Amino acid sequence: MHFSTGDKPKIKVLDETLINKIAAGEVIERPASVVKELVENALDAGAENISIELEEGGLRLIAIHDDGVGMLGEDLELAFTRHATSKLAKADDLFNILSFGFRGEALPSIASVAHVKAISRVKERDSGSEIEIDGGRVKGLKATGCPVGTSIIVSNLFYNTPARRKFLKSPRSELSRITDLVTSYAVGNFDVGFKISHNGRELYNFPPAAKLYERIIAIYGTDDIEKFLPLPGTDEGMFNQPGSILGYITHPVMAKSRSNETRFFVNFRPIMSRTLLAALRAGYHDKLAPNLYPPTAIFFNILPRDIDVNVHPAKTEIRFKNESELFPKLKRLVEHALKSGGVLTELSLNTDEAKPSGNGTQFIHAKRGNDFSKRTDMQESLYKGGFKEYGESSETAPSRESDIEKDGVDIHSGIEKPHESTEQRMWQFMDSFIVVPLKNSMLFIDQHNAHERILFEAAMENLDSGKGATQQMLFPISIDLTPGEFAIWNEYSEVLNRLGFETSEFGGHSILISGIPAEMDDKAPESALRRILDDFQEGGEFKDDPFKSIAASFACHAAIKAGQKLQYEEMEQIFNKLFACQEFNLCPHGRPIIARLTSQEVEKKFNRHVPIRD
Amino acid sequence: MKFTISKDKLNSLVQKVLNIVPVRSTLPVLSNILLEADKDKVKMRATDLDVAITSELEADIKNKGSLTVPGRMFADLIRELPEGDVVITGVDKRIEVKSERGLYKIAGISADEFPRFPKIDFTDEVKIDTDVIKGMISKSIFAVSRDETRPALNGILWKCEEGLLTMVATNGHILAKVEQSGLDVKGIEKGVIVPPKALEYFSKLSVDAPDEIGLVFAADNLVLNLDNTILTTRLIDGPYPNFEQVIPKEHSKRAVFDKDEFLALVRRVSILSNNITHQIKLVFGAESIEAMATNYDIGGEGRDEIAMDYQGEELEIGYNANYLLEIMKHVETDQAVMEFTTGTAAAVIDSISHPENQDYCFLIMPLRLAE
Numbered sequence: 001m002h003f004s005t006g007d008k009p010k011i012k013v014l015d016e017t018l019i020n021k022i023a024a025g026e027v028i029e030r031p032a033s034v035v036k037e038l039v040e041n042a043l044d045a046g047a048e049n050i051s052i053e054l055e056e057g058g059l060r061l062i063a064i065h066d067d068g069v070g071m072l073g074e075d076l077e078l079a080f081t082r083h084a085t086s087k088l089a090k091a092d093d094l095f096n097i098l099s100f101g102f103r104g105e106a107l108p109s110i111a112s113v114a115h116v117k118a119i120s121r122v123k124e125r126d127s128g129s130e131i132e133i134d135g136g137r138v139k140g141l142k143a144t145g146c147p148v149g150t151s152i153i154v155s156n157l158f159y160n161t162p163a164r165r166k167f168l169k170s171p172r173s174e175l176s177r178i179t180d181l182v183t184s185y186a187v188g189n190f191d192v193g194f195k196i197s198h199n200g201r202e203l204y205n206f207p208p209a210a211k212l213y214e215r216i217i218a219i220y221g222t223d224d225i226e227k228f229l230p231l232p233g234t235d236e237g238m239f240n241q242p243g244s245i246l247g248y249i250t251h252p253v254m255a256k257s258r259s260n261e262t263r264f265f266v267n268f269r270p271i272m273s274r275t276l277l278a279a280l281r282a283g284y285h286d287k288l289a290p291n292l293y294p295p296t297a298i299f300f301n302i303l304p305r306d307i308d309v310n311v312h313p314a315k316t317e318i319r320f321k322n323e324s325e326l327f328p329k330l331k332r333l334v335e336h337a338l339k340s341g342g343v344l345t346e347l348s349l350n351t352d353e354a355k356p357s358g359n360g361t362q363f364i365h366a367k368r369g370n371d372f373s374k375r376t377d378m379q380e381s382l383y384k385g386g387f388k389e390y391g392e393s394s395e396t397a398p399s400r401e402s403d404i405e406k407d408g409v410d411i412h413s414g415i416e417k418p419h420e421s422t423e424q425r426m427w428q429f430m431d432s433f434i435v436v437p438l439k440n441s442m443l444f445i446d447q448h449n450a451h452e453r454i455l456f457e458a459a460m461e462n463l464d465s466g467k468g469a470t471q472q473m474l475f476p477i478s479i480d481l482t483p484g485e486f487a488i489w490n491e492y493s494e495v496l497n498r499l500g501f502e503t504s505e506f507g508g509h510s511i512l513i514s515g516i517p518a519e520m521d522d523k524a525p526e527s528a529l530r531r532i533l534d535d536f537q538e539g540g541e542f543k544d545d546p547f548k549s550i551a552a553s554f555a556c557h558a559a560i561k562a563g564q565k566l567q568y569e570e571m572e573q574i575f576n577k578l579f580a581c582q583e584f585n586l587c588p589h590g591r592p593i594i595a596r597l598t599s600q601e602v603e604k605k606f607n608r609h610v611p612i613r614d
Numbered sequence: 615m616k617f618t619i620s621k622d623k624l625n626s627l628v629q630k631v632l633n634i635v636p637v638r639s640t641l642p643v644l645s646n647i648l649l650e651a652d653k654d655k656v657k658m659r660a661t662d663l664d665v666a667i668t669s670e671l672e673a674d675i676k677n678k679g680s681l682t683v684p685g686r687m688f689a690d691l692i693r694e695l696p697e698g699d700v701v702i703t704g705v706d707k708r709i710e711v712k713s714e715r716g717l718y719k720i721a722g723i724s725a726d727e728f729p730r731f732p733k734i735d736f737t738d739e740v741k742i743d744t745d746v747i748k749g750m751i752s753k754s755i756f757a758v759s760r761d762e763t764r765p766a767l768n769g770i771l772w773k774c775e776e777g778l779l780t781m782v783a784t785n786g787h788i789l790a791k792v793e794q795s796g797l798d799v800k801g802i803e804k805g806v807i808v809p810p811k812a813l814e815y816f817s818k819l820s821v822d823a824p825d826e827i828g829l830v831f832a833a834d835n836l837v838l839n840l841d842n843t844i845l846t847t848r849l850i851d852g853p854y855p856n857f858e859q860v861i862p863k864e865h866s867k868r869a870v871f872d873k874d875e876f877l878a879l880v881r882r883v884s885i886l887s888n889n890i891t892h893q894i895k896l897v898f899g900a901e902s903i904e905a906m907a908t909n910y911d912i913g914g915e916g917r918d919e920i921a922m923d924y925q926g927e928e929l930e931i932g933y934n935a936n937y938l939l940e941i942m943k944h945v946e947t948d949q950a951v952m953e954f955t956t957g958t959a960a961a962v963i964d965s966i967s968h969p970e971n972q973d974y975c976f977l978i979m980p981l982r983l984a985e
Contacts, residue, residue, distance in 0.1 A: 253763050458890065461910070469893050470982040471934065473786050474960060475855045502982070518891035518934070518981050524763035577890065580911050 028109050030168055031058025031157055032177040037106035038152050039185050042066035043192065043268075045150060048208060051195040057171025058178055059157055067149040070122040073129035077141055079107050079118070080133055107152075112136040113164070114157040120150040135160055172491065176484040176537040179203060180260050183219060183482065187297045188265040190215035196483075204483045204509075212239075212297060216248060220295075221480025221510065227251035229341035231298065231333045239268075239299055245330060247298040249337050252284065253524065255292035257531045257557070261482075262293040266300045266307060271318040279327040283334025287343055289561065298330070426571050432562035434571045442602075444595040447574060448562045449587035454577045456555035456588040458519050459499055463547045468500035470515035477513045478506050479526045485533040486511075492536060495550055501529065520558045528557040552588040615679025615704035617651045621695045621713070623671050624702075627658055628689045630669045630843060633815055635685035636662040646682035647689075648728045649702070649709070651675045656702075660685060661729055665812040668731065669843040680725035683709050691718055734837050734844070738800045739828040744820050746972075747827065750781050750792045751813045753944050753974055758810050759785035766807055769850040771857070772836075773805035774798065782857050788937045789857060789960075789977040790944070796971050801831040807854055808836050812847035819843065861977060862960055865953035867926025869898055870966065873950040875920045876903070877942050883907045884935035886916035893981050894935040899928050907935070931957040932981040941976040958982060 028034060035058065042050045045068025055061035071079060110116060111133040121128025128146040132139040158165040168174060175198055186194040186206050193208040209215040212234070217225055228248040239246055247265075264276050280296065281288060288294065308319040320326055338344040426436045434445040462468035481489060486509040489496070493503055500517025516525040535553040560566070566574075578584050578593070587593055628647065636644055639662070648659040656673040659666065681704045691711060692700070701712040704722075711718040751770070759767035764786075771782040779797040783790050816838050820827070828839030838845040884894050887907035897904040904919040931954070942950060947965035954961035963976045 454890075469888075469891050469932065471787055471891075472958065472979040472982055474784060474789055474860045474977060474979050475786055515982060518888075518893060523761045527763070573889070 028113060029164075030177065031062060031174050032181050034058065034062050034110055034114075034154055034157060035064070035178050036181055037110065038062070038064040038154075039182065041106065041152075042068055042150065043185070043189055045069050047149065047192060049193040049195070052178075052182060052197070054175065054178065054196070054198045056199070057174035059165075059168070059171060059174065061153070061155050062157070063151065063153040065149065065151045067147070070128070070149050071120040072122055072125070073131075073141055073143070076118055076120055076129050076131050077138060080111050080116075080131070080138060108136070110154055113161050114159065115155045117153040117155075118150065119144060119146050119153075121146050121148050123148045172487070173537065176487065179482075179484040179487070180537070183484075184263050184270040187212075187215060187219065187263055188268045188270050188299070198487075203487070212247065212299075216297065219482065221508070223478065223480050223510075224250075224254060227254050229337040229343075231337050232340075240301060242301050242303055244301045245298065245333055247296065249280070249283075249296045249298070249334055250294045251341060251343055252287045252289075252292075252294060253527065255288060255294045255527075256534055257292060258534045258537075259293040260534075260537075261295035263295075263297050264300070265298065266302055266318055267304070268299070273318060273320075275320070275323050275327060276330060279330040280334055282327075283331040284338065285335075285344060287338070289563075300326075424568065426568075426575060428566055428571060430563075431565050434566070434575060436575065440599045442597040444597070445575065445578065446562070446587075446591075446593055446595075447564070447566065447571075448559055449591050449593045450574050450578045450584075451559035452555045452587045452589075453581055453584060453593060454555075454574065455519055455559055456551050457581050457583075459517075459551035459554050460547070462500060462517070463495070463498055463551060466498050468498055469518040470500045470502050471518045471520075472502065472515040473513070477526050478510050479513065479530065481509045481511060481530070481533070483509060484537050485509075485530065488533045488536045492533075492546075492550065495546070496529075496532075499550065499554055503529070517554070517558070521560060528554075531557040548588075555588055615649070615651045615681060616676035616702070617656050617673045618676070618699050618701050619656060619671070619673040621692070621697055621700050623673075624700055625692050625695075627656070627669055627671050628692050630819065631658045631660040631667050632685055632689045633818070634660040634662060634665055634667045643682060643723050643727045644729075645685055646723055646728070647685040648680065648682045648725055649704075650680040650725070651678050651702075653678075659728070659731065661731070663729065664809065664848055665815070666729075666731055666846045667815075667843065668846075671842065679704050681707070681709055681722045682725055682728050683720050683722040687720060691720070732833060732835065732846070734830065734846070735832055736828070736830060736839070738832070739830045739839065740797070740799050741826045741828055742797060742799075744823050744825055744827050746794060747829075748817050748820050749972075750779070750794060751817055753792045754781045754783040754790040755810050755813060756940055756944070757783040757785055757788050757790040757976075759783075761785070765850055766852055766854050769807040769809045770813065771805050771854045772799075772802055772808055774800075774802050782854070784855070784857065784977075787934070787979045788941060789860070790941075790974070791857065791861070791976075792972070792974040794972050799829055799831070805852070805854055806831060806836070807850040807852055809847055809850055812836070812838070812845050816840075816845055819845075860960060861975070862953075862955065862962060864955070865962065866955045867898065867924070867929060867953065869903065869922050869924045869926075869952045870949055871903060871920060871922040871952075873942055873945050873948055873965075876950060877939060879903070879905050879918055879920050880935050880938050880942070883916045883918050884939075886912075886914040887935055891981065892935045893932050894938070895930060895932050897928065897930045898922070898924050898926070900924060929954075929957055931961070933978060934981050937978055941978060944974075944976065 028037075031054075035052065039050060039052070042064060045066060047066035047068035049067050051065045053061065053063040053065075107116075107118075112135065115135075116133045117130065118133075119128055119130045127143050129141060130144040130146075131141045158168075179196065182194060182196055186192075190209045190212050193206060195205045196203045206215060206218045209218065213228075216228055220228070227250050229251065230248055231246055233244075234246045234248065238244060259277070262277065262280070264271055264273060276298075277293075280294075280298075284294070302320070306321045308321075335344060426434050428447075429435045429444065432447060434443075434447055434450070436443040436445065459468075489503070489511055496503060500515070500519070501513065502515030504512050504514065506512040513526060513529060520528070532550065532553045535556075536549070560570075585593055631647055635647065639645055641663075644662060646660075648657075650657040650659070651673070652675070654672055654675060655670045656675070657668060657670040659668045661667070688709075695711070695713045695716070698714045701710075703710040703712070705719075707724060708719050708721050711720070754770050758770060761767065767784060767786065769783075771780070773780045773782075774797065777796055777798050779794045779799055781790075781792045819840060823840045823843075828837075830837040830839070834849050835846050836849060838847075880894060883905040884892060884907055886909050887894050888909050888911070893907065895906040897906070901921060901924070902919045903922045903924075904917065906915070906917045908915040941963050945963065945965045946969075947967055949966040951964045951966055952961055953964070957980055960977045960979050963978060964974075968974065
């Protein structure tokens with residue numbers, strides 16, 4: 001293709017509006033990015049109360065009002081000019097950043113992809129100013145009456161960048177991103193009041209709190225408050241003290257499948273850091289499953305010169321100068337908090353050391369209310385004796401198994417049926433795999449993936465037919481949901497009911513679980529339900545098919561986990577049910593369920609001559 | 615340490631404490647049994663840090679002393695020894711076991727490393743009939759929850775007020791309550807939660823226990839005193855859910871039927887129930903209970919009925935068959951009673967009469983049928 005057809009030069013300096021549009025691409029990805037920039041500006045302006053109005057997940061309207069210092073008319077106009085910022089005057093200052101926003105990109109970027117109106121007043125003046133910007137062009141500045149502070153109204157976001165609009169998720173999913181984000185700022189700035197409403201309905205209202213603890217209660221409710229464990233010194237903590245690490249972690253039972261509530265703050269700014277996450281995990285030792293994240297609110301006060309926040313335009317990644325010191329420090333604090341909370345004992349901390357000092361142990365010294373590792377031993381002995389009859393009563397051979405029996409080999413996968421025998425014919429390996437020796441091979445069945453598949457097929461059937469049976473509970477469980485979770489519950493409670501959950505509204509953001517799907521393992525139904533809601537905040541796994549998503553999510557969270565000891569009857573049950581499934585090679589997420597080790601492979605390891613088989 | 619004792623006595627002593635020795639432990643010394651020779655008695659102790667046992671027998675003590683030995687190996691050895699006297703000697707950190715013609719040596723761990731047992735104050739001890747307490751435990755223990763996320767439900771609630779001892783266990787779907795009057799256990803007016811392990815073991819031990827056992831609640835522990843053997847268990851932190859509130863007081867429907875016929879009915883029909891949910895549907899009609907189950911996976915269904923004496927409107931309720939069977943096994947009379955009001959609330963299952971001084975009942979929540 002020819003580059004030019006005439007004599008006009010083709011390379012031009014971009015005009016300001018276009019530069020802003022490009023910059024917006026980096027900073028303004030979705031409605032949540034707008035909210036983030038505007039909330040940060042409001043906090044930098046010293047706001048004590050911030051209220052956020054949203055419509056259609058922020059796509060139609062984002063309006064943020066604060067009672068901060070406000071701006072003069074001329075500053076207001078300048079604020080929408082690129083790289084204009086009141087927060088940074090010379091290059092040196094970049095290394096001493098304490099305020100949230102500093103690039104001066106935010107407002108012009110937003111204004112280039114939306115209709116923006118800004119109204120502001122400083123307390124020294126009797127009237128405020130109003131400015132309107134449309135597609136990056138200032139349309140007029142006029143005086144107006146308004147309270148002290150700033151309001152920024154952003155409407156029709158991405159109206160002039162249809163490509164960007166296409167990449168957005170549903171308004172519901174954008175909304176849950178925003179509520180997540182604002183909740184993070186609300187934790188990090190607990191002394192500031194936050195209010196948020198969507199389509200005219202108030203989602204939450206957190207009044208300014210004197211202590212982090214109060215804000216956590218406002219968000220999580222009082223039900224689970226004893227599961228929040230303070231890091232040492234938090235209760236009387238001075239959050240402004242340089243070098244301090246304060247805040248709360250949570251009991252492992254609170255852990256979630258998403259990391260959005262695992263919050264870290266550096267100088268009150270929410271950040272992400274793999275290093276900190278790794279240190280947090282290390283502190284939990286083996287009490288935290290690798291795919292779960294505990295809700296936390298951990299505040300680091302670090303001298304500005306020891307961090308570099310200018311790594312990423314969205315400013316969520318942060319670089320520490322002394323990462324190697326930070327890691328062990330955080331790990332120790334987490335261990336300490338877990339020990340005080342009775343989650344970790346000296347014993348479990350010492351497991352990797354050869355021999356704990358013997359004379360330090362005492363019989364039943366303290367109440368160890370929640371030490372699960374100990375409790376399992378106790379449970380086992382009870383259920384070995386007491387619950388044997390459970391397995392006996394209703395084991396029936398599913399149809400698929402009889403198919404397998406016919407010719408010894410199943411046509412679908414070449415899997416043979418185990419020898420008929422009264423002896424034990426399967427074992428558990430690493431508390432995670434069911435091992436079944438067959439005539440010419442050995443099967444390894446991933447217990448979690450297998451159970452997931454079984455539950456998934458049962459759930460799909462229940463959803464299709466509405467046949468889900470509900471085991472009702474003597475003691476209904478009330479749970480306080482986060483605003484985001486509650487919104488999802490509201491939308492999907494009917495589907496959840498078809499699945500077999502019996503839930504009802506219980507005031508505020510609480511719901512009452514009075515029945516659970518009969519297929520479900522009885523353990524902690526409330527956390528399984530929560531995780532299902534969390535998955536949906538992300539929009540679900542199968543975008544096109546909400547039933548499939550909810551069934552997959554239910555199956556994943558209700559299935560027995562890897563690392564869980566199984567009784568023989570339970571293994572048999574999983575084995576039999578698995579081969580009664582329509583598909584038994586892959587779990588709903590596409591991971592394999594069965595691995596097979598053939599006799600040839602084993603013989604090879606022993607350098608045997610492989611006999612010729614017919 | 616040196617003492618002589620007959621093989622049979624030694625064996626019975628070792629077997630008593632062996633059950634408490636944990637199979638796996640992060641603390642090596644817990645796999646050991648502590649032997650103590652003192653005055654005219656030999657004592658053995660074992661613990662898994664939740665439950666502790668101390669058992670003692672008279673023996674011919676030559677030298678006092680103490681040492682721990684690997685529990686299982688020691689027990690195996692003693693069991694296989696020939697009849698006759700056995701001489702046990704502690705030499706440094708090894709134990710020597712001498713039978714008539716044999717000599718065995720096992721390395722142990724110093725007694726100092728064994729967890730210290732709490733001193734027990736027996737002043738508040740109450741004596742209770744062994745069979746009574748055993749019966750109460752057996753009627754409630756089956757309902758204990760397995761869900762570790764609700765520690766309080768992992769044990770049996772014991773509560774004693776004005777001479778009435780109550781035991782309650784629940785897993786959230788079924789509940790068992792047993793009451794025995796004429797008992798005065800001190801210190802548990804507000805209720806304590808006893809983990810099932812020690813109680814299970816007590817039930818096993820009590821075959822050759824004295825007619826009466828001693829009970830003491832002290833310092834977050836329950837102590838069961840069986841004369842020569844003392845079982846101690848830690849308690850679980852509460853609070854226990856408010857069970858009184860969920861036991862329905864009034865019922866509009868009452869069914870009386872033959873317990874064995876009902877058990878057989880449920881067993882038969884549940885063979886064709888869904889083998890995950892174990893759902894069975896009961897239809898209470900004027901003169902019969904009809905039971906139905908469907909298993910779509912295998913394309914099976916079953917329907918059967920037994921005669922019954924029923925007062926109330928016809929009603930259809932779903933239940934988990936396993937829970938029904940489990941509860942019915944503990945109904946002691948030939949006739950069983952089932953009372954309820956709606957198909958979505960707890961039903962009360964009871965025997966037609968109760969032994970003197972005792973009262974019990976069971977609750978079961980429906981497995982709601984989808985419309």
